[in-house]
Amino acid sequence: MIMTHWMRTMHDGILIGIGTALNDDPQLNTRHLPSRDPNLSENGHNNPYHLPRPIILDTNLRLSPTCKLLKNYAEGKGRRPWIVCSEPTETEHKVEWLNRQTALEKAGAGIIVLQVRHNSDGYLPISSVLDVLHKRGIHSVMVEGGAQVIRSFFATNSPVDTIIVTIAPTFVGEEGISYIVDSDNSVFTPVSTETFGRDTVVALVPTK
Ligand SMILES: NC(=O)C1=CN([C@@H]2O[C@H](COP(=O)(O)OP(=O)(O)OC[C@H]3O[C@@H](n4cnc5c(N)ncnc54)[C@H](O)[C@@H]3O)[C@@H](O)[C@H]2O)C=CC1
Numbered sequence: 001m002i003m004t005h006w007m008r009t010m011h012d013g014i015l016i017g018i019g020t021a022l023n024d025d026p027q028l029n030t031r032h033l034p035s036r037d038p039n040l041s042e043n044g045h046n047n048p049y050h051l052p053r054p055i056i057l058d059t060n061l062r063l064s065p066t067c068k069l070l071k072n073y074a075e076g077k078g079r080r081p082w083i084v085c086s087e088p089t090e091t092e093h094k095v096e097w098l099n100r101q102t103a104l105e106k107a108g109a110g111i112i113v114l115q116v117r118h119n120s121d122g123y124l125p126i127s128s129v130l131d132v133l134h135k136r137g138i139h140s141v142m143v144e145g146g147a148q149v150i151r152s153f154f155a156t157n158s159p160v161d162t163i164i165v166t167i168a169p170t171f172v173g174e175e176g177i178s179y180i181v182d183s184d185n186s187v188f189t190p191v192s193t194e195t196f197g198r199d200t201v202v203a204l205v206p207t208k
């Protein structure tokens with residue numbers, strides 16, 4: 001987890017899906033890193049490490065206004081989280097959606113409404129997500145899950161340039177979430193393997 005927190009300092013944005021936000025209520029910050037003089041901070045958050053922008057793919061604005069990401073932002077301990085969504089396709093859901101938008105904005109969230117439709121599974125097109133983020137100054141993104149979002153990033157014309165896999169000696173059983181992907185773009189070559197305590201970390205890059 002400490003390595004994950006180091007990696008978070010190396011990116012402009014850290015992106016997750018709403019499934020992960022609802023299940024784990026993550027903070028997406030660097031709190032497990034060794035303490036440092038806060039005066040070294042240049043990010044205005046009383047944090048000596050670079051904090052990535054939290055980005056949540058949340059098509060239907062299901063994020064809770066009381067989640068830790070918004071709480072941390074309100075307390076000056078994190079950057080404003082951005083939620084990427086699209087407008088509801090059915091007009092009867094519009095009022096409810098606008099109410100959720102208002103509540104989330106009031107809690108501090110930045111809402112980015114894509115001008116493109118999500119697909120029938122509620123997935124936003126990753127190329128449009130990355131385009132809008134790039135225009136807002138996010139030039140490197142660390143995708144931390146979950147499975148559906150990772151699968152989406154491996155679809156045709158995958159923008160992924162490195163995968164970091166942590167293998168823990170734990171059996172997840174039948175309820176474990178599969179990361180298997182079926183596109184040719186999922187062919188990656190391992191370039192480095194390190195062991196940290198009980199965990200093994202493998203870095204992979206796209207096969208040329
Ligand atoms: N072991 C690990 O390292 C990690 C595990 N997880 C686990 O993953 C689980 C959540 O995974 P999932 O249920 O797969 O949800 P997810 O976190 O991948 O979110 C999926 C949701 O994101 C939205 N979305 C919008 N655009 C999308 C797109 N282009 N592609 C995919 N989704 C898009 C949709 O509403 C979709 O239902 C959690 O239980 C969490 O604990 C999450 C992160 C890391």
Ligand SMILES: Nc1nc(O)c(N)c(N[C@@H]2O[C@H](COP(=O)(O)O)[C@@H](O)[C@H]2O)n1
Nearest residue numbers: 001004020024025026027028029144166
């Ligand atoms: N990338 C990664 N590596 C690990 O070893 C992990 N255990 C996780 N878990 C995910 O991290 C999130 C919670 O962390 P924070 O509260 O944001 O620090 C959560 O989404 C877990 O699924 N990830």
